[in-house]
Amino acid sequence: MGIRVSDAVAWVGIVVCIATCGCGGMYDSTVSGVVTLSGAPVPRGTVKFLPTSAGPSAYGTIASDGRYEVTTGREEGLPSGSYTVTVVANEPSTPNTNSALPPTPGKPLAPPWYRDPATSGLAFTVEPGDNEINIDLNTTPPPGWKPPPGRR
Numbered sequence: 078m079g080i081r082v083s084d085a086v087a088w089v090g091i092v093v094c095i096a097t098c099g100c101g102g103m104y105d106s107t108v109s110g111v112v113t114l115s116g117a118p119v120p121r122g123t124v125k126f127l128p129t130s131a132g133p134s135a136y137g138t139i140a141s142d143g144r145y146e147v148t149t150g151r152e153e154g155l156p157s158g159s160y161t162v163t164v165v166a167n168e169p170s171t172p173n174t175n176s177a178l179p180p181t182p183g184k185p186l187a188p189p190w191y192r193d194p195a196t197s198g199l200a201f202t203v204e205p206g207d208n209e210i211n212i213d214l215n216t217t218p219p220p221g222w223k224p225p226p227g228r229r
Contacts, residue, residue: 104154106203108135109146110211112164118143119186122166124212126203127194129159139166155203162199164191164214187214190222 108126112119124145126135135155137145149155168183190196191214198219201210 103152104149104156105205106157106208107146107154107206108137108203108208108210109144110209111143112139112145112166112212112214113143114187114214115216116213119164119166119214121169122164122187125163125165126155126160126201127163128156129161129200132156132158135160139164157203157205159200159202161194161197162201162210162212163194163197164199164212188216188218189224190218196222 112122112124118141119139120141120143122139124137124139124147126137126147128134133149133155135147135149137147139145146153147155164187166186168186170180170183172180191199196219199212203210
């Protein structure tokens, strides 16, 4: 019992389809760029892209040269659309002298208003395809910004 010609043609068709379809991700856009504070690269932290309408948030880790690339969960990229962006950047935490206590948080590298989507002032439109979005932070607070009350 041999392979029928119709079965062989079907298998060739499947192989060709798999080979030409590629391994693209599930999102139609990618975003990368550099985060700077007053022109100098921010050396560590996280960038978060929050969609202004329904959809998943995307995150990127800031490298020592300020560069970042966003992913949505484990998938590369994000859906195209409008986003509000936040940036959280701190110096490394330091070990606590009491090993039973958590480490002492590092000093903030980016101003605190960039942590909150309501006060970050960072809004971008992500187009289908590759997007380079450089994020330049500054030390001037947005109008009306007040520091959050201290913790007790």
